[in-house]
Amino acid sequence: MNLYPMKFLPRLIRKMWGGQKLAELFNKPLPAGRPIGESWELFDFPPGTTGPDAIQPTDDPNGWISATVCNGPLAGKTLHQVLESHRAELLGASQAVETPRGAQFPLLIKFLDAREDLSVQVHPSLEYAAAHPEAHLKNEAWHILHAEPGARLLLGLRPGVTRQRFEHALADGTAESLMNRVPVTPGETYYMPSGTVHALGAGIVAYEVQTPSDTTFRVFDFNRIDPATGRPRSLHVREALQCIQFGLDPPSHRTAPAEGNLLLARAPQWVLVQHDLPAGALRRLLHPGGPVVATCVRGVGVASSGGHAETFGRGETLLLPPSSETRLLAKENSRLLLAAVPPVDETQLLPR
Numbered sequence: 531m532n533l534y535p536m537k538f539l540p541r542l543i544r545k546m547w548g549g550q551k552l553a554e555l556f557n558k559p560l561p562a563g564r565p566i567g568e569s570w571e572l573f574d575f576p577p578g579t580t581g582p583d584a585i586q587p588t589d590d591p592n593g594w595i596s597a598t599v600c601n602g603p604l605a606g607k608t609l610h611q612v613l614e615s616h617r618a619e620l621l622g623a624s625q626a627v628e629t630p631r632g633a634q635f636p637l638l639i640k641f642l643d644a645r646e647d648l649s650v651q652v653h654p655s656l657e658y659a660a661a662h663p664e665a666h667l668k669n670e671a672w673h674i675l676h677a678e679p680g681a682r683l684l685l686g687l688r689p690g691v692t693r694q695r696f697e698h699a700l701a702d703g704t705a706e707s708l709m710n711r712v713p714v715t716p717g718e719t720y721y722m723p724s725g726t727v728h729a730l731g732a733g734i735v736a737y738e739v740q741t742p743s744d745t746t747f748r749v750f751d752f753n754r755i756d757p758a759t760g761r762p763r764s765l766h767v768r769e770a771l772q773c774i775q776f777g778l779d780p781p782s783h784r785t786a787p788a789e790g791n792l793l794l795a796r797a798p799q800w801v802l803v804q805h806d807l808p809a810g811a812l813r814r815l816l817h818p819g820g821p822v823v824a825t826c827v828r829g830v831g832v833a834s835s836g837g838h839a840e841t842f843g844r845g846e847t848l849l850l851p852p853s854s855e856t857r858l859l860a861k862e863n864s865r866l867l868l869a870a871v872p873p874v875d876e877t878q879l880l881p882r
């Protein structure tokens with residue numbers, strides 16, 4: 531069969547630092563009074579690799595934690611099932627991530643709502659991952675969608691901070707003072723390759739694209755007590771210290787807010803592009819070579835391919851297959867974030 535623009539059920543994740551902004555900004559159906567920190571828009575994880583905090587269970591019969599299609603002929607199937615049954619049509623010239631449990635879709639897309647600070651954390655560096663097969667790289671980018679006055683990120687260590695000094699600061703609860711405080715503005719994008727120590731700050735709502743890894747080393751948690759357990763959350767200081775590159779400038783970079791169509795971030799495993807369409811505009815994606823994940827963060831659009839048209843509005847995500855031309859029509863002034871994996875590059879995602 532010809533694949534078509536597929537829409538998926540989001541997976542809501544309870545987090546002690548989460549809030550209710552995703553309902554206010556994107557009409558997500560959040561349970562009242564529950565701290566929802568993440569909405570996973572597109573995901574595919576082997577059994578046992580994610581935590582128990584999701585509101586919705588998985589529907590995959592093989593136990594994969596995988597997004598469920600909610601439109602068209604494949605409604606009710608999971609992304610993992612589509613990957614298994616229509617691999618060539620879904621991936622085109624792109625590659626899946628090969629795991630011991632089978633092939634995995636190569637992108638993870640989320641919304642984050644940080645009512646409070648997230649923990650200071652780091653994902654495995656290239657060197658650490660090479661020496662520890664159970665650890666996986668997590669190159670990620672945050673596109674800032676909402677920021678309260680004074681909101682900031684913690685991103686990398688200040689110049690001259692040594693491993694010994696940072697380790698002492700972790701022990702006495704002053705680690706934040708040794709990190710770069712970065713004020714944020716909606717429309718900015720921050721790329722953080724694996725090995726970058728970082729924390730999303732309170733009052734920020736962000737779109738996140740990343741390699742599909744759940745390996746996170748929490749190094750500092752602002753001396754908080756988890757209300758669910760009455761105890762501090764576990765830390766992974768030894769592992770984190772092996773991943774942070776002391777004495778080097780943080781390898782992350784920032785893209786300033788801008789109207790129009792532009793590259794926001796690029797990792798070895800993915801590319802992220804902003805695509806602005808005025809009301810009534812029609813654009814084409816001509817066989818990009820691999821799948822494209824389109825998330826609407828402003829306005830309303832219609833994506834058409836494979837004989838199927840799907841409307842998607844603010845806060846909704848579509849998976850666009852590479853097997854046919856996709857037409858994107860803006861019903862009002864719209865902004866799409868387009869994420870794709872190689873061999874797709876940004877020039878294939880910009881307007882034609």
